[in-house]
Amino acid sequence: RREDARTCVDHAKDSAETSAYLRGETLSVPGQLKGWTLVTVDGFPLGWGKASGGVLKNHYPKGLRRPN
Numbered sequence: 001r002r003e004d005a006r007t008c009v010d011h012a013k014d015s016a017e018t019s020a021y022l023r024g025e026t027l028s029v030p031g032q033l034k035g036w037t038l039v040t041v042d043g044f045p046l047g048w049g050k051a052s053g054g055v056l057k058n059h060y061p062k063g064l065r066r067p068n
Helices: 016-022
Strands: 008-011 035-041 044-052 055-058
Touching: 008 016, 016 044
Parallel strands: 008 035
Antiparallel strands: 035 044, 044 055
């Protein structure tokens, strides 16, 4: 649940960031975020990424990623 995660980034369901995450791409995040971060869409958990240096590295399972 979102409340159980220490850090979280939320995106709208129609956003470019949500589409990029589902394709397995990295996302830009605020520079102060570090470590495991929950990615949510309109408040609902979608998956995890690891934040460092303003970049969220995607940890969405490869078998579930959308093709380009």
